Amino acid sequence: MGFQAYQGEGWLLTKAEQLINWGRSRSPWPFPYGTACCGIELMAALASSYDMARFGAERVGFSPRQCDVLIEAGTITKKMVPVLKTIYAQMAEPKWVIAVGACACTGGVFRTYSTQQGIGSIIPVDVFVPGCPPRPEGILYALLKLLDKIQEDHPLYKKRQEVAEALEAGK
Amino acid sequence: MDYDPVCQIDRDPDDLVTINIGPTHPAMHGTLRVIAKTDGETIVSAEPEIGYLHRGVEKLGENFTYHQFIPLTDRMNYCSAIASNVAYEMAVEKLMGIKVPPKAQLVRTIMMELARIADHQVLVGILGVDLGALTPFFYLIIQREEIYDIFEWYNGARLTNTFGRIGGVNADLPDKFHEKWPTLRDTIRKANEETDALLTKNRIWLDRSVGVNAFSAEDALNWGFTGPCLRACGVKRDLRRDEPYMFYDQFDFKIPVGKHGDVFDRYMIRMEEMEESVKIIDQAYAMYQEMPEDAPLMAKVPKIIKPPEGECYHAIETPNGELGFWIRSDGSDKPYRIKIRPPCYMVYQAFGELVKGDMISDTIACLSSLNIIAGELDR
Amino acid sequence: MSLKERVQRCLGDDVIAITEYRGDLGIEVPKGNIVSVLTRLKEDETLGFDFLTDLFGVDNLDYYAKKKKKPKKKAAGEEELVEEEEDKGPPPPRFEVVYLLQALKTNERLQVKIRVPEDDMEVDTITTIWKAADWPEREAFDMFGFKFRGHHNLRRLLMWDEFEDHPLRKDYPLEGKGEERHLSYD
Numbered sequence: 108m109g110f111q112a113y114q115g116e117g118w119l120l121t122k123a124e125q126l127i128n129w130g131r132s133r134s135p136w137p138f139p140y141g142t143a144c145c146g147i148e149l150m151a152a153l154a155s156s157y158d159m160a161r162f163g164a165e166r167v168g169f170s171p172r173q174c175d176v177l178i179e180a181g182t183i184t185k186k187m188v189p190v191l192k193t194i195y196a197q198m199a200e201p202k203w204v205i206a207v208g209a210c211a212c213t214g215g216v217f218r219t220y221s222t223q224q225g226i227g228s229i230i231p232v233d234v235f236v237p238g239c240p241p242r243p244e245g246i247l248y249a250l251l252k253l254l255d256k257i258q259e260d261h262p263l264y265k266k267r268q269e270v271a272e273a274l275e276a277g278k
Numbered sequence: 279m280d281y282d283p284v285c286q287i288d289r290d291p292d293d294l295v296t297i298n299i300g301p302t303h304p305a306m307h308g309t310l311r312v313i314a315k316t317d318g319e320t321i322v323s324a325e326p327e328i329g330y331l332h333r334g335v336e337k338l339g340e341n342f343t344y345h346q347f348i349p350l351t352d353r354m355n356y357c358s359a360i361a362s363n364v365a366y367e368m369a370v371e372k373l374m375g376i377k378v379p380p381k382a383q384l385v386r387t388i389m390m391e392l393a394r395i396a397d398h399q400v401l402v403g404i405l406g407v408d409l410g411a412l413t414p415f416f417y418l419i420i421q422r423e424e425i426y427d428i429f430e431w432y433n434g435a436r437l438t439n440t441f442g443r444i445g446g447v448n449a450d451l452p453d454k455f456h457e458k459w460p461t462l463r464d465t466i467r468k469a470n471e472e473t474d475a476l477l478t479k480n481r482i483w484l485d486r487s488v489g490v491n492a493f494s495a496e497d498a499l500n501w502g503f504t505g506p507c508l509r510a511c512g513v514k515r516d517l518r519r520d521e522p523y524m525f526y527d528q529f530d531f532k533i534p535v536g537k538h539g540d541v542f543d544r545y546m547i548r549m550e551e552m553e554e555s556v557k558i559i560d561q562a563y564a565m566y567q568e569m570p571e572d573a574p575l576m577a578k579v580p581k582i583i584k585p586p587e588g589e590c591y592h593a594i595e596t597p598n599g600e601l602g603f604w605i606r607s608d609g610s611d612k613p614y615r616i617k618i619r620p621p622c623y624m625v626y627q628a629f630g631e632l633v634k635g636d637m638i639s640d641t642i643a644c645l646s647s648l649n650i651i652a653g654e655l656d657r
Numbered sequence: 658m659s660l661k662e663r664v665q666r667c668l669g670d671d672v673i674a675i676t677e678y679r680g681d682l683g684i685e686v687p688k689g690n691i692v693s694v695l696t697r698l699k700e701d702e703t704l705g706f707d708f709l710t711d712l713f714g715v716d717n718l719d720y721y722a723k724k725k726k727k728p729k730k731k732a733a734g735e736e737e738l739v740e741e742e743e744d745k746g747p748p749p750p751r752f753e754v755v756y757l758l759q760a761l762k763t764n765e766r767l768q769v770k771i772r773v774p775e776d777d778m779e780v781d782t783i784t785t786i787w788k789a790a791d792w793p794e795r796e797a798f799d800m801f802g803f804k805f806r807g808h809h810n811l812r813r814l815l816m817w818d819e820f821e822d823h824p825l826r827k828d829y830p831l832e833g834k835g836e837e838r839h840l841s842y843d
């Protein structure tokens with residue numbers, strides 16, 4: 108960590124970005140969106156034996172508006188695509204997506220008329236977890252990977268760029 | 279009337295409010311959706327909409343060979359995949375006229391009943407969560423993990439097991455099973471007792487479940503109910519007893535029957551069925567131990583499965599009810615048409631009828647108690 | 658009396674063909690009479706088929722095509738489908754609707770089939786006899802395009818409403834024709 112603690116008067120010195128990242132990565136609020144079989148494994152990962160809460164994902168939210176991490180576990184059919192897009196749009200920034208299972212990554216065994224072949228083409232995905240279904244350990248590992256990613260993020264820098272781009276476009 | 283422009287709600291001429299519950303909703307399971315018309319808190323009419331998990335399994339089946347289809351049956355009822363696997367395998371065996379060796383049948387029985395226990399445990403746990411009792415879920419899920427351990431020893435997968443082959447099973451019971459079962463049996467019973475103590479006589483639980491969505495036996499039969507939901511209505515029907523397959527006619531087990539068909543009865547039936555399943559496994563295991571060590575596990579099956587032309591239907595009693603496969607073969611190595619008869623499909627179509635006149639919060643209790651598995655519902 | 662005889666006695670001339678395969682009895686009845694046939698099967702005292710297990714459609718497009726190519730390659734001893742091979746008239750209707758019935762008292766099962774030609778997809782609904790036929794009929798409409806006359810709510814069940822094809826027909830490709838669903842919230 109980039110903290111430097113000085114003894115004495117209780118000062119902490121760090122970069123603002125690192126402080127933000129530290130805060131974000133310590134309490135990701137997951138939105139468990141289990142649509143199919145992988146949802147059952149996600150449930151196991153959240154429940155007693157595997158206990159995702161150990162990594163800060165304690166508060167499982169069931170409303171997309173209050174969550175940071177969309178854990179999409181299961182098949183997305185074409186009928187469901189607009190719904191998934193809406194959910195993603197409803198989530199507040201900053202937001203991340205974990206795609207759990209072969210179906211969410213690529214469509215899995217279901218190469219048919221009604222199945223969306225991977226959610227990567229609809230919404231941006233941060234971590235893909237292969238497996239049909241992945242074990243709960245796999246889902247936990249994906250969460251840890253995501254936390255690593257959050258810690259290396261540059262939120263302020265990116266924000267500045269975004270603002271600059273918006274200004275540019277506005278002109 | 280005051281009208282809140284922020285929250286626009288469609289109002290019917292007779293002042294009903296249309297509420298859309300799902301397909302993703304805090305209290306809804308998976309991908310189910312209900313469009314309800316309510317008068318205050320009371321549901322006047324409700325219409326379920328399905329298809330959000332329609333993955334085209336039947337069409338895929340026409341393009342897969344007979345063996346390739348087994349993994350797809352896992353992904354239908356993912357809470358008890360083994361039961362679906364066995365149902366499909368038995369249908370193909372009937373189509374080909376294969377007789378499965380007795381030892382393989384016993385292995386199937388044991389694994390299927392374990393799957394039944396796991397399925398019911400999930401159901402009871404989730405029903406508790408939906409009605410506000412979180413603790414039983416944690417007890418039961420630990421128990422379920424132990425059952426999953428056995429599945430994992432058997433063939434490496436936890437819930438999509440792809441159990442068995444057409445004509446038998448691919449492996450004997452895992453060695454660890456023999457050590458595990460005596461203790462597992464006791465812990466299953468213990469977890470059930472704890473759940474029982476937490477729920478069955480709990481005042482809040484009783485208030486939320488007794489008399490909620492009562493359904494009569496005639497209606498249930500008319501709507502095509504099977505399995506625990508039908509038995510809760512007071513009809514003693516269980517394919518394990520009525521059309522016995524494997525060794526079920528030699529086992530001694532009770533068929534629990536309810537009276538009113540309400541949420542509480544459905545819950546009680548499941549609790550009792552778990553107990554009966556433990557008994558069945560005990561008996562099957564005793565029979566299994568008498569078998570010689572090298573008894574065959576597979577019948578003589580050709581390498582490429584090409585059933586003769588014809589069609590047949592075979593159904594078994596899965597945790598949810600009658601799961602049947604209708605298969606037509608045209609003599610080639612792929613089925614010409616596979617039709618799956620999922621049990622919860624028939625149950626869920628009566629949902630509008632079931633919740634009519636109840637409160638909105640009761641619909642959630644009703645839904646969990648029916649055990650609707652979206653993968654099986656939409657296929 | 659065996660099930661076959663009882664069914665024949667109950668239905669009389671309405672039975673066009675009887676098949677038996679691995680102990681499953683199947684009968685074919687005229688399309689127009691399906692409601693009366695099922696009512697009689699339900700109410701007959703010696704039969705009592707009072708439970709509708711399932712209802713679904715079958716598309717026989719490839720089946721006949723394949724048969725024409727290799728008509729004589731068949732294992733001996735399978736007596737079903739013999740009738741179809743014998744008549745060399747116009748090809749049989751393309752679609753079938755299969756009803757699976759069950760008698761709860763005697764635990765007997767029966768398949769009832771009707772043949773539906775492609776240019777006349779109208780079939781009488783049986784939701785008047787069993788409510789259980791509600792969704793299966795909608796699914797058959799969705800997947801094959803049967804029009805169930807008298808069904809109270811014949812909408813698509815599994816695919817979304819704007820979907821145009823009928824996916825389980827044999828001439829529909831497995832991977833679809835690239836349909837996508839769009840919703841506009843306005």
Ligand code: SF4
Nearest residue numbers: 144145208209210239
């Ligand atoms: S990846 Fe496999 S287990 Fe997961 S939803 Fe798809 S089919 Fe089910």
